[in-house]
Amino acid sequence: MTADAIRTGTSQSANGPRSYGYFIDGAWREPADVLERRAPGTGVVVSMVGAGGAADVDAAVLAARRAFDRGVWSQAPATERARILNRAADLIDANSTPLAALDAEEGGKPIRLSEGDIAGAASLTRYAAGLAVQMHGTTHTNNGADHTGLVLREPAGVAGLITPWNFPALILCQKLPFALAAGCTVVVKPSELTSSSTLEIARLYAEAGLPDGVLNVVTGDGRAGGALAEHHGVDVLSFTGSTATGRKILTASQGNLKKLSLELGGKAANIVFADADLEDAAEGVIFGAFFNNGECCVSQARLLVQDSIADAFVTELEARARRVRVGQPLDHATDVGAMIDPGHLESVLGHISQGRTQGAKVVAGGSRATGPALDEGLFVQPTILDGVGRDMSVFREEIFGPVLTVSRFCDAEEAIALANSVDYGLANSVWSKNVDTVLPMAKALKSGTVYVNTTIDAPPTLPFGGYKASGVGREMGQAGFEEFTELKSVSIRTGKRSGTFAFGGTHERTA
Numbered sequence: 197m198t199a200d201a202i203r204t205g206t207s208q209s210a211n212g213p214r215s216y217g218y219f220i221d222g223a224w225r226e227p228a229d230v231l232e233r234r235a236p237g238t239g240v241v242v243s244m245v246g247a248g249g250a251a252d253v254d255a256a257v258l259a260a261r262r263a264f265d266r267g268v269w270s271q272a273p274a275t276e277r278a279r280i281l282n283r284a285a286d287l288i289d290a291n292s293t294p295l296a297a298l299d300a301e302e303g304g305k306p307i308r309l310s311e312g313d314i315a316g317a318a319s320l321t322r323y324a325a326g327l328a329v330q331m332h333g334t335t336h337t338n339n340g341a342d343h344t345g346l347v348l349r350e351p352a353g354v355a356g357l358i359t360p361w362n363f364p365a366l367i368l369c370q371k372l373p374f375a376l377a378a379g380c381t382v383v384v385k386p387s388e389l390t391s392s393s394t395l396e397i398a399r400l401y402a403e404a405g406l407p408d409g410v411l412n413v414v415t416g417d418g419r420a421g422g423a424l425a426e427h428h429g430v431d432v433l434s435f436t437g438s439t440a441t442g443r444k445i446l447t448a449s450q451g452n453l454k455k456l457s458l459e460l461g462g463k464a465a466n467i468v469f470a471d472a473d474l475e476d477a478a479e480g481v482i483f484g485a486f487f488n489n490g491e492c493c494v495s496q497a498r499l500l501v502q503d504s505i506a507d508a509f510v511t512e513l514e515a516r517a518r519r520v521r522v523g524q525p526l527d528h529a530t531d532v533g534a535m536i537d538p539g540h541l542e543s544v545l546g547h548i549s550q551g552r553t554q555g556a557k558v559v560a561g562g563s564r565a566t567g568p569a570l571d572e573g574l575f576v577q578p579t580i581l582d583g584v585g586r587d588m589s590v591f592r593e594e595i596f597g598p599v600l601t602v603s604r605f606c607d608a609e610e611a612i613a614l615a616n617s618v619d620y621g622l623a624n625s626v627w628s629k630n631v632d633t634v635l636p637m638a639k640a641l642k643s644g645t646v647y648v649n650t651t652i653d654a655p656p657t658l659p660f661g662g663y664k665a666s667g668v669g670r671e672m673g674q675a676g677f678e679e680f681t682e683l684k685s686v687s688i689r690t691g692k693r694s695g696t697f698a699f700g701g702t703h704e705r706t707a
């Protein structure tokens with residue numbers, strides 16, 4: 197089995213499913229077993245990828261280790277690393293149409309969002325190229341005339357990257373170019389549901405001139421991910437996925453105490469005060485809740501709205517929710533596409549039904565979306581549940597579908613208590629034109645990101661990550677880059693050494 201060139205068409209019926217091997221040491225390797233992927237919008241098999249296991253992961257890690265130790269990348273001049281990253285970004289841009297189609301088709305996400313993801317992936321890659329040339333340590337000459345301290349910033353080694361299905365190319369590029377910019381070599385394990393764009397991006401990196409073995413991709417399910425998390429040849433592991441899997445990775449990775457970055461689940465709130473620009477806020481709430489089908493870690497799945505405006509605001513949201521277009525992922529008119537797989541569709545519908553049972557009122561949607569263009573796929577109506585209390589499961593648990601819950605608050609203190617009462621702490625949004633409201637709110641919210649008068653707005657310069665059950669570590673920004681580096685302190689004494697150690701000399705210098 198060999199990987200084909202990127203297809204520009206999206207119809208699988210004419211050409212059959214795409215087939216991919218593993219990408220290891222610069223070559224495509226045929227897998228022993230394969231996994232089929234059905235498009236969630238149509239139910240048609242669109243791709244087949246290797247069902248990797250421990251032996252495949254081992255081969256990939258060994259290739260990455262050899263490449264790291266050869267120094268072809270880790271010791272390459274930073275300008276050379278930046279040149280190849282910039283070339284890869286150009287190739288991602290040049291192939292944006294087929295790459296976006298792969299993620300929309302396999303992931304069920306609307307093609308317009310997918311196109312935005314690919315543009316974001318190229319932009320993250322360019323930003324990381326800039327970080328490569330700025331990678332440096334520090335010099336310390338204030339410990340006495342005969343002492344010089346150097347703090348070297350070095351690549352952490354072999355990086356394992358495990359990614360989820362909801363933003364396949366974008367989340368890959370929140371990790372991969374940062375690891376490469378730092379000089380790491382890499383093994384990627386994409387989600388078994390959406391592997392194609394990762395494999396195509398690996399091909400583009402090879403075309404950009406990345407040396408063999410620096411980037412390796414092994415596909416497969418949690419067994420391949422688990423083997424990567426356990427592998428003692430991996431020095432740093434960056435994972436994005438559910439909190440439940442994050443906990444397993446924490447345990448699996450302890451054998452060699454690898455550096456870990458875990459980007460996990462969320463249950464963000466959009467907090468709307470009466471003095472907000474309510475037009476902007478209504479648009480932001482609808483976008484935040486239904487963006488990427490609601491299958492988004494920073495999905496603003498909870499609305500907390502101030503009592504005095506709540507009824508009118510919810511009426512406005514109902515009207516807007518009715519205008520959200522559910523449709524085939526590859527249709528440019530679609531706002532909300534298909535749920536990722538049949539099990540997840542059932543889970544989302546189950547959460548809605550549980551919310552009803554617990555006393556929530558369905559004010560929009562509430563069921564599976566059907567119709568001639570939708571019947572073969574996994575579609576849910578954009579749903580709003582009003583009257584949701586903080587003890588209800590729909591308020592506390594990650595639903596990961598197009599479902600917005602509405603709860604009311606009287607003042608900032610109550611809003612903070614409600615927002616912070618869940619286990620997660622990834623992101624929240626605050627809507628108010630009063631700086632005396634938004635700044636104390638931004639400080640009090642226990643989340644890695646707070647959006648103010650905007651939502652789901654993440655430029656590459658800002659570090660991204662979670663408090664509490666939403667994770668450990670950061671992606672993007674300087675902090676995200678540093679996750680892929682180690683610091684080494686070099687302590688240098690110059691001049692005559694005699695009589696300066698603790699035994700028989702002064703203690704001062706070693707104290």
Ligand code: NAD
Binds near residue numbers: 667
């Ligand atoms: P998931 O945890 O099921 O899978 C994520 C990845 O981990 C996949 O590649 C999967 O194959 C792999 N995996 C599964 N079991 C594993 C194991 N035991 N060991 C190692 N790897 C294993 O998550 P998902 O369903 O793909 O993605 C949805 C979840 O991801 C949601 O909870 C969402 O909030 C979260 N997410 C978080 C962020 C963030 O930045 N914080 C971004 C996107 C998604």
